Amino acid sequence: MCNFRQNLDHGYLQLGANTAAVTMQSCRWYGNGFDPTNDTINGASGAGTNVYQAGGDLTLEFFATPGHTPDHCSIRLPEISLLLAGDAAEQPLPFVGDGGLRDLRASLKRLAALEPRAAFYCHAPVDAGPDLIRANLAYFDRLEARCRVALASGAPAQPATDADLEALIDFPFAAAIPPGVQVERGFYRPGHHAAIRAMLARLGGAV
Numbered sequence: 471m472c473n474f475r476q477n478l479d480h481g482y483l484q485l486g487a488n489t490a491a492v493t494m495q496s497c498r499w500y501g502n503g504f505d506p507t508n509d510t511i512n513g514a515s516g517a518g519t520n521v522y523q524a525g526g527d528l529t530l531e532f533f534a535t536p537g538h539t540p541d542h543c544s545i546r547l548p549e550i551s552l553l554l555a556g557d558a559a560e561q562p563l564p565f566v567g568d569g570g571l572r573d574l575r576a577s578l579k580r581l582a583a584l585e586p587r588a589a590f591y592c593h594a595p596v597d598a599g600p601d602l603i604r605a606n607l608a609y610f611d612r613l614e615a616r617c618r619v620a621l622a623s624g625a626p627a628q629p630a631t632d633a634d635l636e637a638l639i640d641f642p643f644a645a646a647i648p649p650g651v652q653v654e655r656g657f658y659r660p661g662h663h664a665a666i667r668a669m670l671a672r673l674g675g676a677v
Contacts, residue, residue: 535581537574538567544577546584553586555603561594562647564606565661571610571668578607609646610665616641617669627674628667635666 523530528547535544538557545554557565558577566574581589582603589600620639621627629638636642643659 533580535577537569537571537577538565540569540573542569542577544581546586551585551587553581553584553589553600555581555589555591557592559589559591559594559603559606561591561598561602561605562651562653563609563658563661563665565593565658566665566668571665571672575607575610578603578610582607605648610669612646613639613641613665613669614673617666617673621670621674625670627670629670635663639666639670641666 521532523532528549531546531548532543533546535542535555535558542557544556544558546552547554557567558574558581564574564578582600586600589598589603590596591598591602594602616639617625625638629635643655643662646662647653647658
């Protein structure tokens with residue numbers, strides 16, 4: 471439930487009438503966050519870039535975490551230090567969507583800074599925990615280091631469509647994924663390639 475779309479396909483949190491029937495379709499999105507002066511989610515209050523929904527003894531704090539999509543948000547329940555990160559972090563690798571590499575890394579840093587005791591994701595086992603956020607950040611750090619070396623050695627910032635990206639930066643998919651993790655190679659290997667292209671373009675000044 472973390473992308474503002476009418477055809478949600480990542481719903482992982484059912485909010486019923488007892489939580490004011492919060493639905494993502496009813497949100498209004500303003501690029502850098504929620505309208506700080508006049509924004510509601512079916513009665514929830516807006517403050518700065520966060521929106522809060524009171525739910526008895528718990529609070530749902532919605533906040534912007536763009537990167538996977540430009541309009542992605544995550545949810546925190548501060549009273550129990552629980553984070554619902556949605557698609558902002560994934561196992562085995564973070565997925566750079568149309569929200570952009572820079573925003574995704576910034577969102578991951580924001581999530582890590584919250585230091586939640588527990589965290590759940592749309593694409594990770596329930597026991598992945600907050601360590602997954604740090605693992606996603608570490609992946610980007612490793613990717614950046616490999617891309618910097620490759621660019622310094624003459625690699626193009628915008629490789630050809632048929633380029634062997636893993637060989638180009640010496641970062642094979644097998645080395646990118648955590649050991650012992652079950653992987654959907656057909657999905658996450660292209661995701662690794664997309665991250666390579668995004669990082670090369672970012673570091674090489676192509677974007």
